[in-house]
Amino acid sequence: MKTTQFHIVTRKETPQDAEIISHQLMIRAGLIRKLGAGLYTWSPLGFRVLQKVENIIREEMNKAGALEMLMPAVQPKELWQETGRIDDFGGQLLAIHDRAERDYFFGPTHEEVITDFVRNEVNSYKQLPINFYQIQTKFRDEIRPRFGVMRSREFIMKDAYSFHMSKESLVETYEKMHQAYGNIIDRIGLEYRCVLADSGAIGGSGSQEFHVIADSGEDAIMYSDTGEYAANIEKCTAISLIAERAEAAQSLEKVDTPTQKTIEEVANHLSVDKSQTIKTLLVEGVEGPVALVVRGDHQLNEIKAGNLAAVASPFRMLNDDEIKQVAGCEAGFIGVKDLSCHIIVDSTVANMSDFVCGASENGFHLTGVNWDRDASYQQVEDLRDAQVGDPSPDGVGTLKMARGIEVGHIFQLGSKYSEAMKAVVLNEQGKSQAMEMGCYGMGVTRMVAAAIEQNHDEKGIIWPAGIAPFQVAILPMNYQKSERVRLAADELYQTLSDMGIEVILDDRKVRPGFMMSDFELLGVPHQVIIGDRALDRNEVEYRARIDMASKDISHDTIVNFLAEQIKA
């Protein structure tokens, strides 16, 4: 490819509305352009990268035995009524209708469609197990799209769905997908971590996420410093930090805290550590309000809380009026003594003694509170976010934290969809049986952004070789005027092209500095600078984008040298 026959439009200035580096660089390099909120056009240059990612995913999925297909992006509403997921997805569903006012959704995911396909196509255990996948455009009406294609509304996803006669068969395919996902991210060339995850609106029993490690990642992942354990903070088990409850040593006392509402203020005012306080949060329950209690210095984990049977879904905190009604005070003074609703305490809180809590009366707190003697609870659960320094839940090492970008998520769905949609097959005994199901998603467009988050420097993108839009850039100095340079550049271009190497020759009439800056921004891994100066010595200059170290290479051996570099 020659630049004058391609489309390269770069910008020197960082776009104003781009916050994270991948978004900035994708705009500056001209990979994407914004059409509307959460909607992006992929330029020919960006699309080359996208296709590289797609093809790696396709190859590894095929290798793992999955079958590629294509489902419609637009789905009839009736399908979603069968599974009852319209509420789970809520506002994220883009509802559309046709001229006859029939209702549709633009597909955010395809469990319903594939299950409908399979219930009609698959009737016998002999056809199972089977694993289908597609690479397709999805739309999710995100509350707040941001960070360019990292969290856009329209995006490309690879989604796979497997069907089985047994749990064992499902686990087998799940493990295969687990392996395939690792292979894909390895081949793309990114550092990642696979972690335990909450299955959210997709549902099912077990799930794991694949996170590309990056400081800008939206997710916090917790992992053991010496062991194997790793989990999204949403899912990470937080164990009780107090092994056994100590005997009560203090007597119950009501103290003045006229303006102290937050844990910080109360702890300071009473000169106690925040870990000696508890906070009581009132949320909507299935039957009346529910109180959730965590230690003052801990964070309530809303995902864990929302998953509890007694807590309403979706998770919702009570508002000020409702709090007043239930606790008889403002939010800052809620306590557990004489609180007349279902009380669920975190496992650490259950073992606390002589603690501080609100007095359920504005302006007062209680000190020296002890369970059983002064107050009681109905249920003990893991309610809090795990913290850095907590013991790892598997008993090996302590927890550390990293930020991650979720690029993949795999689920063991079980029979949730097959039962809801009556996707059954006949087993060996001739009896009807609901299929076991797995599903496996991977964000294709997000992967490109994640790759840049992990591979860039102050000059621009540094593409991992596996997804670079071009492997080699030939940058001729004074291509227009120096015939010698032009011949050398054209010849090298032709030779590399004939070898099947993806090469771009910059034949624009631009000054050297402009050209070099452009290709540093674009991040082509191998760059060859051809100029009269070096040709005088029968040499050309080679630079690897990764470190920009420059090497003079004999003109006669440059082809072999490049072939070696690309192979390495």
Place this chain on the structure above:
RNA sequence: CGGGGUAUAGCGCAGCCUGGUAGCGCAACUGCUUUGGGAGCAGUGGGUCGGGAGUUCGAAUCUCUCUACCCCGACCA
């Protein structure tokens, strides 16, 4: 969805307060010079000032309204 902000040339912005026929930088185009780190000079093209309504002799500017986009929040007890 709640709060705040912005909307003027492809991009970034000024002009608006105090109404009078729209400007700067970058980018683009032409010519000359320059040619190993985002060149210089000269010239050129490009805008129904987000849409609609109103006030006025006259609206980018004042008023109303709609829309789009951005930011913050939706986690504190």
